Amino acid sequence: AQTVTQSQPEMSVQEAETVTLSCTYDTSESDYYLFWYKQPPSRQMILVIRQEAYKQQNATENRFSVNFQKAAKSFSLKISDSQLGDAAMYFCAYGQGGKLIFGQGTELSVKP
């Protein structure tokens, strides 16, 4: 079965600095999707960024970018110029067959 592992339960970053959240996954499939979701205190899930496994180019969305290493099964999220509003739980997710499998989450705090 596919698994998603986030080894950092908590991370902290200074406002305006850069932080990287780690994620590894285990799969024997070659065609799949990877996602980062943000869950603020409101508990509303928000899609941050998506990566298709067949694409070698790393996805980027404004201040958010990923480092996708398919062979290593690693999918980290880099947040640049961190803002107070970035404070939230971040979940890495693996998608296949229409389903999403989530990692344990990383709680990110942003210090002013």
Added chain:
Amino acid sequence: GAVVSQHPSRVICKSGTSVKIECRSLDFQATTMFWYRQFPKQSLMLMATSNEGSKATYEQGVEKDKFLINHASLTLSTLTVTSAHPEDSSFYICSARGLAGALYEQYFGPGTRLTVT
């Protein structure tokens, strides 16, 4: 953008009773809806997938007789927790995928906090 609502946002029920949670897609038709469960400070665990007009597909370990899912229309899915017990207390989140949506284009509801006393 696509909006998914859940009702109620919070519910408290007594042990042994049943409680129904609604998930609605407000501005699109959802062919598929997903139900997740989230414990405090933990991940989202997929409970089941429901397609409009057909029986839900439950994940391994989820009791289908306890968590009844109905997806009778393209805008509404319901989760009924039957004979609820304190261990069923959790945060329940639904998501929906539209008719023309990409395979992983899921829109999440705001969640329902269930407390069983």
